[in-house]
Amino acid sequence: MSAPTVPGPAVADAPSGRLGPGPRRPTSRGERLGAVMAHHLYVYRRTWKGSVIGRFVSPLFFLLSMGLGLGALVDARAGGVEGLPYLRYVVPGIVAMQAMMLAFGDSTYAVMGYIKWNRMYSAMLSTPLRVGEVLWGHLLVVALQLGVATAIFLLVAAPFGAFGSWWVLLAVPVAVLTGMAFSVPTFALAAWLENDNGFSILFRFVMTPLMLFSGTFFPVDQLPGWMQPLAWVTPLWHGVELSRDASEGVWPGWAGVGHLGVLVLYVGVGAVLAHRSFTRRLLS
Amino acid sequence: MTDDVLLRARGLTKSFGDFTAVDGIDVQVLRGEAFGFLGPNGAGKSSTMKMVGCVSPVSGGELRILGMDPAADGAAIRARLGVCPQQDMLDEDLSVEENLWVYGRFFGLSRKEVRARTDELLDFAQLTERRHDRVEPLSGGMKRRLTIARALVNDPEVLLLDEPTTGLDPQARHVLWDRLYRLKREGVTLIITTHYMDEAEQLCDRLVVMDHGRIVAEGSPRELIDTYSTREVVELRFPVDEQERHVDAARAVAERVEELPDRLLAYTADGDETLARLHERGVRPLSSLVRRSTLEDVFLHLTGRSLVD
Numbered sequence: 073m074s075a076p077t078v079p080g081p082a083v084a085d086a087p088s089g090r091l092g093p094g095p096r097r098p099t100s101r102g103e104r105l106g107a108v109m110a111h112h113l114y115v116y117r118r119t120w121k122g123s124v125i126g127r128f129v130s131p132l133f134f135l136l137s138m139g140l141g142l143g144a145l146v147d148a149r150a151g152g153v154e155g156l157p158y159l160r161y162v163v164p165g166i167v168a169m170q171a172m173m174l175a176f177g178d179s180t181y182a183v184m185g186y187i188k189w190n191r192m193y194s195a196m197l198s199t200p201l202r203v204g205e206v207l208w209g210h211l212l213v214v215a216l217q218l219g220v221a222t223a224i225f226l227l228v229a230a231p232f233g234a235f236g237s238w239w240v241l242l243a244v245p246v247a248v249l250t251g252m253a254f255s256v257p258t259f260a261l262a263a264w265l266e267n268d269n270g271f272s273i274l275f276r277f278v279m280t281p282l283m284l285f286s287g288t289f290f291p292v293d294q295l296p297g298w299m300q301p302l303a304w305v306t307p308l309w310h311g312v313e314l315s316r317d318a319s320e321g322v323w324p325g326w327a328g329v330g331h332l333g334v335l336v337l338y339v340g341v342g343a344v345l346a347h348r349s350f351t352r353r354l355l356s
Numbered sequence: 357m358t359d360d361v362l363l364r365a366r367g368l369t370k371s372f373g374d375f376t377a378v379d380g381i382d383v384q385v386l387r388g389e390a391f392g393f394l395g396p397n398g399a400g401k402s403s404t405m406k407m408v409g410c411v412s413p414v415s416g417g418e419l420r421i422l423g424m425d426p427a428a429d430g431a432a433i434r435a436r437l438g439v440c441p442q443q444d445m446l447d448e449d450l451s452v453e454e455n456l457w458v459y460g461r462f463f464g465l466s467r468k469e470v471r472a473r474t475d476e477l478l479d480f481a482q483l484t485e486r487r488h489d490r491v492e493p494l495s496g497g498m499k500r501r502l503t504i505a506r507a508l509v510n511d512p513e514v515l516l517l518d519e520p521t522t523g524l525d526p527q528a529r530h531v532l533w534d535r536l537y538r539l540k541r542e543g544v545t546l547i548i549t550t551h552y553m554d555e556a557e558q559l560c561d562r563l564v565v566m567d568h569g570r571i572v573a574e575g576s577p578r579e580l581i582d583t584y585s586t587r588e589v590v591e592l593r594f595p596v597d598e599q600e601r602h603v604d605a606a607r608a609v610a611e612r613v614e615e616l617p618d619r620l621l622a623y624t625a626d627g628d629e630t631l632a633r634l635h636e637r638g639v640r641p642l643s644s645l646v647r648r649s650t651l652e653d654v655f656l657h658l659t660g661r662s663l664v665d
Contacts, residue, residue: 093436093513095432095435095436096432096435096436096463096464096510097464098432098464099463099464103464104462104464106461107458107461107462107464108462110458110461111447111458111461111462114450114454114457114458115447115449115450118449118450119449190445190446190447190448191441191443191445192445192446192447194411194441194445195439195441195445195446195459195506196462197411198409198411198434198437198439198441199434199435199459199462199463199510200431200432200434200435200462200463200464201431201462202431354411355411355412355413356372356412
């Protein structure tokens with residue numbers, strides 16, 4: 073134990089590559105967003121093998137069971153749905169639905185983990201990163217994953233004759249937007265919840281009903297009248313409609329603008345809420 | 357002159373609703389110092405550290421770090437700080453070196469700069485052999501050293517260490533202390549919170565003792581012991597129900613006596629002599645121990661409570 077001394081920087085044994093005291097080079101927002109994305113992509117690089125297999129196999133299961141199995145029955149008994157063979161009716165819906173499921177999957181436990189388990193978000197905020205960059209860097213990687221997964225789905229389904237038009241390529245951005253309409257608000261929710269009990273409620277009482285009642289497997293006008301508005305106010309039905317129009321090369325007109333508007337609204341409101349709940353949780 | 361004041365707080369306050377975690381503290385830390393906040397859990401140390409780390413807004417008073425205001429220049433300040441939080445906050449899915457790479461990028465370091473620093477930091481943290489391993493199975497001491505290495509990736513002028521050795525075994529603590537000495541020698545300013553008095557005595561040039569959000573004493577460890585305690589302490593243990601009977605006798609031969617549930621502490625300049633005089637009075641403790649005063653005694657004297665309950 074020595075008396076208080078204030079040693080000056082010892083230049084001799086200073087390690088190489090030192091930046092020294094004084095102000096640091098300011099970074100641009102794009103650079104910082106890129107750095108956050110790089111982190112998530114490093115994590116993804118460790119886990120991609122399992123997820124890519126899942127992303128090939130799960131569309132195949134849906135194709136075989138719904139498209140071909142159920143489809144044969146529907147086509148034989150009802151002559152298809154809305155003038156389409158059931159395969160071509162149902163697959164674009166499943167594309168949008170898969171985007172929703174992946175979005176929930178990537179925006180719940182992962183976000184809570186970064187907040188309270190390994191607390192990486194807090195570690196990030198100890199650097200020059202701002203809360204919006206921590207939030208959007210992660211969201212953009214989710215969007216990227218949605219795009220990749222949807223592209224894989226299209227590649228698997230196309231040889232079965234699931235799509236009627238090359239416009240189906242637009243189903244990729246549609247699926248990304250649909251997924252983000254779920255992902256962004258779910259980020260807000262995950263940052264707001266104290267523990268992960270809420271997620272099972274989300275999966276059971278939000279995701280599952282939406283899967284079943286958003287016009288994915290059958291048109292919403294088959295639902296009882298009181299249930300139809302539920303489909304209109306939630307994002308999945310809008311995504312399903314857009315996806316179906318794209319895959320048949322049908323121009324949706326004003327209805328399409330409406331669908332896009334609803335999805336963008338979910339992303340926008342979700343972004344405000346997520347920013348607020350991240351700030352409250354991480355910078356109190 | 358003011359350039360050498362890295363941290364200045366005046367009337368610094370942090371409140372959460374009705375609860376005041378930090379209650380108007382004044383602190384000044386100079387460049388190159390190792391400065392400590394010593395206090396029990398809940399004293400307001402971590403809240404102070406979060407404000408200094410610019411991740412928690414100041415509720416009242418004034419705070420300047422590197423001459424800048426965290427409210428206005430938080431990002432510019434954080435660019436020059438290293439933060440080693442109480443919990444490691446590592447990405448356990450990534451490898452040791454990947455944790456350093458991604459973190460360096462947050463500071464805007466180029467890939468080349470980061471890779472150059474990684475070798476050196478891994479060497480410093482004694483983790484070179486584990487560089488390709490995932491973080492998750494590493495020991496607590498290794499994770500903590502990696503957290504410190506990561507905090508150094510931007511070559512910070514100030515390193516904030518919140519309870520750096522809590523939860524580590526004695527050997528891992530000594531390895532860590534050794535690393536921190538080295539940093540101090542290289543001119544890095546250290547700001548440390550701890551509730552371990554031995555850690556504060558080992559590492560800190562100067563410290564403040566905090567209790568209930570306030571600063572109750574300030575000085576070097578030696579000064580604090582000289583001011584608030586005696587040179588030596590005699591620890592006396594008696595059968596449980598007999599301790600109380602001997603308090604008066606101890607008071608008669610020592611400058612001051614503290615009663616703890618399991619022992620009496622008699623404060624005195626010369627422990628052996630005090631013990632001898634107790635024997636003359638016929639006091640026969642089950643066991644006795646003469647030792648030097650520590651910061652624990654300072655804390656006990658200032659607050660009437662022990663640091664670690």
